[in-house]
Amino acid sequence: MVVQQIANGVVLGSLYALVALGLTLVYGVLRILHVAHAGVFVLGAYVGVLVYLPTGSLALAIVSAAVVCSLAGLIMYRFLYRPVLGRPPLVPLIISIGAFMFLEDLYRLVMGPYIKSLPVTIRAAGFETAAVRLTGYQLFIVAAAAGLLLGLWWLMRGTRLGLAWRASAQDLETAAAHGINTDVIIGVCFVIGSAIAAVAGVMVGGYYNQVYPSMGSVPAYKALAVIVLGGMGSVPGTVIAGLALGLAETLTMVWVGTFLPRDAIAFLVLILMLLVKPTGLLGRAS
């Protein structure tokens, strides 16, 4: 049962990591808490529903969601964040929260308040031994998370784009002074981050078979906890933090009992950790 619970934690943690990755990319270069990222995540899930139901193709659903969300992310950057770069951090944060409220209500008005189902079936076989049992879809989630992470890691470490991103994350102004088109870099961050959120949206929607307007509410703020735990702007840190949170929630729920409602655990760990190390788990000193 221990192995099974760890497996449960890893599946949950993979979903957390996927949602938080885009947030990390954006925070890395812009130092903006992009709460509306969760709105993109929900958009991805809805696009998934709209494409999957008539076509029955998960691949097509994921690709369309990624395309639509990339565009949405780019639009958000261009019209919401770019005009207020350099303002105190509270300004973009409130814009982001406002945009998120707007989106949640827009989804409700356009798609209706009811929960939609996204009955994804997957041909991959499950995995079952005496100690652990994972369905094909759970394996798919973990594999997709790992694949996206490796891809992102390659992009960051092995390409010129990654180099430019890291330079921009160090210091946006200096990077610009050295001829890096930071506007493009930031745009790429929003595109990639939003595409990953879209994938996460479709996968979460399919995993629980529920897509609804407020499905982003809890992820919106929990993802913030994940990126702080991961050191704000660190891609591997975010993945580790996502997995750690998934495991921590699963394991405390089972062995410590419902010590506190699950959603509080993330923040409790966060507050305690910040008191010990105010720059996050893997954060660099500011």
Next chain:
Amino acid sequence: MISSLYLVTVVTMTCIYIILASGLNIITGYAGQPNLGHAAFFGIGAYASALLTTKAGLSFWAALPLAILITAVVGLALGVISLRVRDDFLAITTIGVNFVVVSVFLYFTFFGRALGLGGIPRPTLFGYNLQKPQYLVLVLAVVALVMALCWVFSRSRLGLMVTAVREDEIAARCLGLDVTRLKIIAFVLGTSLAGLAGSLYAHFMTFISPYDFAFPVSITIMCMVVLGGAGTLWGPVVGAVVLASAPELLRFIQDYRMLVYGSLLVLLMLFQPSGLLGMGSAFAGRELRLAARARGRVNQGG
């Protein structure tokens, strides 16, 4: 008389929001410390007052100051945290505080869990039980007191020093300002007001439940401060009146309420980030307008 009980309710809630927004304004507006968990302190005040009256048998008049004190102690703790954790991290920490506090209300039987706490008495004065209209008079008196306090604070040297901390912490330290103490003072003052509002809310509603103090409430209070103009005396009041009465006035668009709310916030931050009464606004005080004009001149001058 009965025909105005609805109005009494709306005005009472607006007043409670004015106190909340004014308290947050001290923390976020004057001292410049983000606090997205103000509703947690609202809740702590409400629960403290409710428990003190229903379980400890105290009267409202004894419970109110104690509730403020209890909230202030927790606010002090957050103030200490704010010394160590800053900016974005502090913003997220305060969100976390809100989630954790609501969870505590939800989890422990002592706090009534999901059932909340009921049977909270209305205050009595000279043997009379204060019903809603009389209670509103009390709330209005408290609001007047709170605004007087905020007025004194905003004009005092203390207020000026707290604002200096917001503007530049290191420069403030180098002038001999005890930034640590000033930040803690701001947190304690701001959260005490939230505790006061919580107590007033509990005895107005007569029952409370954890979700009354959830994170979206913090967002609403923050919106009030930002909409009206953070760091101005009357900004939070205007913000609270507009946003607390907007749902009432905008009932005809009730289905699009959050849509309007959300876009209002976005547009305001994009085009008038210092709020309705903030710098550069047509509604701003004369001094601020002049300053903004002067800034415009300098910018044009290159």
Next chain:
Amino acid sequence: MSAYRGKWVNALLAGLLIVALAFSFAGCKPKEPQVVKIGVFAPITGPAAADGAAATNAAILAVEKVNNAGGINGVKVELLTYDDQFSSAQAVAVAHQMIERDGVVAIVSGSYSTPTRAVAPIAQEAKIPLVAGYAVHPDITAAGDFCFRNSFVGTVQGLAAAEVAVRDLGAKKVSILMVDTDFGRILGETFKQTVEARGVKVLSIDAYPYGEKDFSALLTKIKGLNPDLLYATGYYAEGAAIALGAQTVGLTCQILGMEGMDSPKFLELGGAATEGIIITTNLNRDDMRPIAQEFLQAYESRFNVPADMVAASTYDAILIVCEAMRVGGFEPQAIRDAIAGLTNFEGVTGVIQAFTPSGEVIKPVQVQIVRDGAFHFFSVVDDPAIITPPN
């Protein structure tokens, strides 16, 4: 309070808020004669918006039915709907608005416990009858003799579930999962006490937050305990997630759910995983009575979504109020008396035998099972000792 002080308060208010303006306009609406107003409040926006929609839809349908049949003794019913935003503070404002500004003669709650609990004492004080559709908190009917509840008080359903578990399913060891709301906790805890008293072993009891989707950890734990019954309280979204989660982790024991899961959405979202799940509710889908069939068909054809427990309960609450008006007239006091005196009233949710003096409904608890993707009759609990709510 003296008249002088009252005026002073009013003047103060008027000076303080522009809101007053909104009222003077709203207050000027010409009153049509021969119309009686019923107010319905529901969470139209906010986290429970889907239930808000179901409740208001059902209310509209009920009022249309009454008006199409010529009204109540020739008087048309006007339905006023209000959004409580799932918030108690908002509900207080809504309550005053309904009673004072709009002059409704009766109120129906199409909302959850928290907002309804805020409205009940105000309705009681103003002596306007309130019928709660599906809100379960005991404080609602405890507010006074003008407050009624058309759904089972939480303890009744918990008792009935225990009866089903022991009598029908022969459970010996059970696990309990309950949603962390007043509804979920009351049912879960009543169930636990009752089955334990009847010699059943309770292996585990866990609460989970409202809106939870991931049950893999808890269900894995429960699977390890190997119960022969899982009693799960929750709403349809959580219920469906529990059904799917049980399938994912390979938990095969019988699942017993409750009223909150009585929704077509439960079947849609849970899919094949809901097959065989049993719930306690107040709506019998195999009920061949015309009133039930007519409602189920009309609702689905009108709103393109099948009716659920929220819709049916709110629908009945409106019909109860209308029936009371037909019998007693249009004065609030008379309506209240007529509701209290109602016997064997045919509602969609079953035959309402009567209301207790404390305002709780007495009607049999329906037990439904999911077969071939639909709810069907499984059994009924009509033992008066169980279905009569305690005073």
Next chain:
Amino acid sequence: MADTIFTVRSVTKAFGGLTALKAVTLEVGREEIFAVIGPNGAGKTTLFNVISGVYRPDEGEIYLAGRPLHGLTTHRIARLGVARTFQITRLFKQLTVLDNVVLGFGRGDIDPRGLVGGARRPAEVERAKELLAAVGLKDSAGLTAGTLAYGDQRRLELARAMAMDPTLLLLDEPCAGLTHHEALELAALIRRLKDSGVTVVLVEHNMYVAMGVADRVAVLDHGEKIAEGSPEAIQRDPVVIEAYLGRGEAGEDRA
């Protein structure tokens, strides 16, 4: 050198692997103008940050009039009479010019009267206006500090520091960004300050400005003091010339 009022003894400060200050020792006499010069990255601003308590020294001691400053928090050091300006101005930009100066009075003491009384007592307003007049900002008292031109911002910072009635005034590159004419005016102002009894330590990148105003000069390079003496002696010191010329920056007037 008359009696020593300010002493920095063997102060060392490292950031990770980089040692910004290596056992720096300075002795400054009462009412002296003491300049610390050195190329970029020599550790001048770090020295100021260590003195004013923004950083804690890893080793070494600092005394003002016999009282230890090392290990104290920034605001305590300020209250003992150390005022400073910054290389890049740090004003309270949204406050008025007048309030910026007023905040300097009383060295941050929270006077109980300050809790309820007005923020600025009439006597303080008078004195603040005098200080503003002294730095040439007589007409700007009511403006928002952030709207001032850059040179004016530097002047305001100086007036704010003077409001603290300091024993020791630390000026971090006071002439940076000023025109030649403005720099000369400032030098005259610094000399007047000295005459009024203030001890001044200034950090300057620009060697000639420093030479023109200072009584004595110390030279930092890579965190180490490489020379100290009168301006004339420093100008002739081959070690100093090497340190500057080695980077091709000597004599370059960057104002």
